[in-house]
Amino acid sequence: MATLPTIPQILGYIFVMALVTYLIRMLPLVIFRQKIENRFIRSFLFYVPFAVLGAMTFPAIFTSTACFLSALAGTAVAILLALREKGLLTVALAACLAVYVAEYLLKIWQ
């Protein structure tokens, strides 16, 4: 274990982290103030949310809980409820509940 940086050094790190992250978010929103007319770019940006969220969710969701089987249970419940077009909070909490129940059952079984 390396010795921990001093408080001023930690504040320096936090400043660098915050600045880089802010610039990444701020510049595109400030630079592109007009509607983009190009059809390809408009289509590209239309698909971005689905592509981003799909890539962030899979396969990461399968390793998000204590074990694969409980994650699978949570994923299945979330997909089923989403197909029935339930709200965000309903789907999220039902997935949590499914994970909890699955891990409880697995524990009893073993």
Place this chain on the structure above:
Amino acid sequence: MNQTKPFLNYTQGFKDGIPIGLGYLSVSFAFGMMAVNMGLPVWTAVLISMTNLTSAGQFAGIGLITAGAPYIEMALTQLIINLRYALMSLSLSQKADQTFNLLHRLLLSFGVTDEVFAVASGKPGEINKRYMYGLITAPYFGWALGTFIGAAASTFLPPAIRSALNIALYGMFIAIIIPPAKHNLAVLKVLLLSVAVSFLLTYAPLFNQISGGFGIILCTIIAAAVGAAFFPIEEVEKR
């Protein structure tokens, strides 16, 4: 849909942000706990959350801080992990109405997270600044509060509850992407392509060296570009 969009005010934004804020509580709880376990003071963990508002970026960040990495490494790591926000901000720049003047763009861009972006882009038509401020409120304070609680009381929740809460944000993502994919075949194809590339980048040898944040950018660019090339959208979105 209706043309007057009476629901896009601060209150509606705040309501839409509540599930995000709740989801953030558990993730930032884990972050606060980890930061303190690595030796950082509680207040620095909270300061990181209040100035950064990222998940993967912050987790990587505290690793670099405690390892005493050079500042340039910190800057590059944050750039790669968080570059996806540039795509999201670019996408939102096309959805923002005329109430987003320069000042509001400077302020609101701070709150563009994966989940805020997901909910905002799920709204049909344009969005205004009031809705956006409302949407950001609960996630921002949820993120800071969760960090504080996690940092202050490291062993507060039993592991079974923590494990269950970890899936909350992914569950929300699924609730956002599945319904449009059900109604629009092109969206479904783009989604499946992105997920397939994501699996490839995670598990295929060689590709799995690519960092998580950069991998998401690759998936997004490939899938959205294929979508734009093969299924260009019609100009049906309301102005």
